[in-house]
Amino acid sequence: MEFSEHIKTANVEDVVLRRPFYQPTKGTLCVTGHHLIFSNRGGDSARPFLLLLRNIDAIEKSVENLPSVSSGTITLKCKDLCVLQLDIPGMEECLNIASSIESLSSLETVSEMYPFFYRPPFLSLQDQWGLSSTEQHYAQMKEIHDGWRVSQVNRDYSVSPSYPPAVIVPHSIDDETLVKAARFRQGGRFPVLCYYHRETGTVIMRSSQPLSGANRKRCREDELLLQAVIDGSELGYIIDTRSSQQAQQARMTGGGFESKSCYRGWKRLHRQLEKGKVLQESLIKLVEACGDQSHSVDRWLSKLENSKWLSHVQTALSTAGLVAECVERDGHSVLVHGSEGTDTSLLVSSLAQLILDPDSRTLAGFLGLLEREWVQAGHPFQQRCAHSAYSHVRLRHEAPVFVLLLDCVWQLARQFPLAMGFSEPLLLRLAKEVYASDYGTFLCNSDQERCVTGVKERTHCLFQSLLRANERQHYSNPLYERTELAIWPSIQPPSLQWTCAFSPIQWPFDMC
């Protein structure tokens, strides 16, 4: 299908663009396959205003059709939370533009999306896509080579469709065992290594829930795999990101948890982290609260409380702190999982790594962490970020787990402003890119899908681009001083701050 089929009116003159903190400007509006382009030739800014259609979350239109005036107004609510308004002369033009935006912004075919067309002069498709592979990552960690190996068991994505082709597993466990263990885990996501702690020699692993079901099925291979991690004598912790009640209920639908009797040496702790719809609604309420026009502090605080967003931030950080404590202070290995192992498990494991690992706190290290723990590990970005806080579309799989991660990282950086190599603008940029991007990094739901659609060959990688010299400078923290120590955040409510990043009106007030 051609984009032009969706475009009934490509150009409109004398459109007025209104956006927060700018004077309304009159100019020409142009709709293309992927963008809204607004230019005011007579204006002071030579650069046209460019809006990715994919960024539009909700569109509202109102038209006036009188003999004297025929005009319309389109309000665009973007996924990056910005709200714009277009005053368009001519009712028909307005309706045409609106319908073009509606259909073009909701195109679902991955290969038609803008990253497949984005060809900036400073990047080449020949460049390596992604920062590092599992093999390269493994090669860098000499200290784990005795106990751990890279397994290619998933090379054709048949063992776990959402895992990358290579994963790191205990040396003593062969691929055959892995295949069997995978059958016992939802989506085939058997326990894999995500972090090795040099000082204590303990690890953080993640997986999905075991499929023990109502009949308390066992899987010898899965037990062996975990046994190999703690090597018999020691103790390990399983941090289940569901409440114990939820974990019990999961058995009714074929899921479950690791029972004490089958997994000797493993102690299970439950910390309930919200995800899915609950989290999405939390974000919607938060953004609604931030945009509240009543100017009442009481109303704001009550809405903020009601959104529960900061409670989610608090729980995520405290669970990550618990994982880090097990590893660093108690010297025990940890397995993190919830149910699918593609959302809260990733949130907890990546936050725990930021707390513990100085390497993950550099700009490149942090992007590497995101690549390993989110992109390669199969966080379903396309499903989770299909819509943001304004959409009226019925929610399906949307959940701002990644945005929650960014807020938690922001809280960490606020408490340890010298320990992070990257700055707040990076987090804001990522929050924008994850919903609508020129780059292919956050397209698709898994590595497999990325391969099938040719994302790695035909789009550019955001992380690579962010590490180019001038971008790197912009996103680096000028006060950064590496510390080898763990950074333990305070999770007391007064220590956690609400941020105006969720407000539709974001502006650096200090313009000096």
Add this chain to the structure above:
Amino acid sequence: MEHILTPKVEEVQLLDRYTAKKPAIGTLYLTATHLIFVETSCNTRKETWIIHHHIATVEKLPLTGTGYPLNISCKNFHVVHFVIPSERYCQDVYHSLLRLSQPAKLEDLFAFLYNPKQDEDDRRNGWGFIDSAMDFKRMGLPNEFWELTDLNKNYELCSTYHSELGIPKTARKDTVLGSAKFRSRGRLPTLSYYHKESNGAICRCSQPLSGISARCLEDEEMLQAISRANPNSTFMYVVDTRPKLNAMANRAAGKGYENADNYSNIRFQFVGIENIHVMRNSLQKLLEVCAMKSPTMSDYLTGLENSGWLRHIKAVMDAGVFLAKAVADEKASVLVHCSDGWDRTAQVCSLASILLDNFYRTIKGLMVLIEKEWISMGHKFTQRCGHVDGDPKEVSPVFTQFLECVWNLMEQYPCGFEYNEKYLLEIHNHVYSCQFGNFIGNCQREREEMRLKEKTFSVWPFLWENRQQYINPLYKCSLGREVLRPSTLPLNFKFWCGMYNHFDKGMQPKQSILDHLLTIIQKRVEGEKKMTDFQRKLAVMDGVLADECTLKSRPPEQTLMPPVSVAHTSKNMQIKEETIIQLAPTAGSKQI
């Protein structure tokens, strides 16, 4: 000293307020001025000093397994929980602290004891360090519209005002006298801030004694004169900072607000800031939230909302922003009052001054502002801070709220202020500590009667001496006289953890950008000093300069911010780098 029954108690436990950590064990000392706890349980000697006047409440709790608990909460929001082994000692300490924290007479305050080993000249010069009258000169007074009058030199016109008042040039003496009679406690309309750029003025006063229908021609003339003093506007605002209901209730008592029909060309406006009693209760509720042991996020946010504290802060800020906009954008003059004009009026006028004038965003400027709008205009520090045993209903955190508004501005304009958060906290500490004479007394006349300038020291030179600590390294004075236009969206008002949880280090950010930058600056100053020394030595060795001892030593430079661009030869650069390396043994790890 007669209040100290037991000067020393051993085996006292200091409990951790939030965590279940093992309590610290140590010795408690009571001196004439301080309560000191010296920890003996750890290897390093850790001391906790609390100045008696900071103590707001002392509370004895029922016996626990380990002893007799004694809870102390301070006016600077330090909260300590002691457990004292014997009942008698607990009783003694309790009674001593009650008497010491709030003496019966002003003469028993710390300031009258405090002697920093300075001579009389230093003391006198110290009191002259900040002169609020000079600020009128800075604003360009006297000019063709405004002049200073000494009509109040014996405090006959208004006992709670300063002796020098700014009034419009066209106001006749009988107008001024008549207006003063028509204003509550004689607090007539007088100049607070004159904005050169727009000719707009901010004036302040107390409520008129208008009752249901009374009017006063002189007062009407006075407002007319203020309005005429601004050729750029045909009208002036009269801002009543109270909620309308409160103002109306005052009418029944013969006070009230201006009837716009009687005054020509005024625009009357209520801004709805609550009174001192509401503010006191609100702070109490806020502190209850702070005292919650591991609250959930919901408990905390609900508590914050119910306290109403941030709502009140926003109300003060909104009013300040209203004033600044009126003066800067509409070029109009504004007359501000509440009931007596010494609480809300002081908050609002001083906040507007900060928004309008960059000078008040400097270290010295804030001193001038506090001196001018608070001390000399009769904010009742003795009563509002509860320095001496008195009516608890007169205590209210009005000044604290002003500082909190400034802090909120600093959060929005991280480069707009010469001073940092520590400066605000230190001022707040000294307002309550009574170590210096500045914040003792309710008005200028009282201070003169107490002869504070002869018996106590001024805090301003002391703060100025230590100004290195209070510098904001990010300050850009290039903002100039630009008017600040802060966002007053509710979400921009944050809980001031640095004030209310100042002593709960675990809750503060673990690394401080401010401390980090101050250390870097300190190192740079030291490094550059060392470099100059090396250069001189080098020059001496090369025979370019005469020997050091024959040279007159340069006067010690007290640069706040060392010049950024110093021309270096490559040789000098090398020396400089070496020095810095030598001087930088501490890593960031130390701060964690």
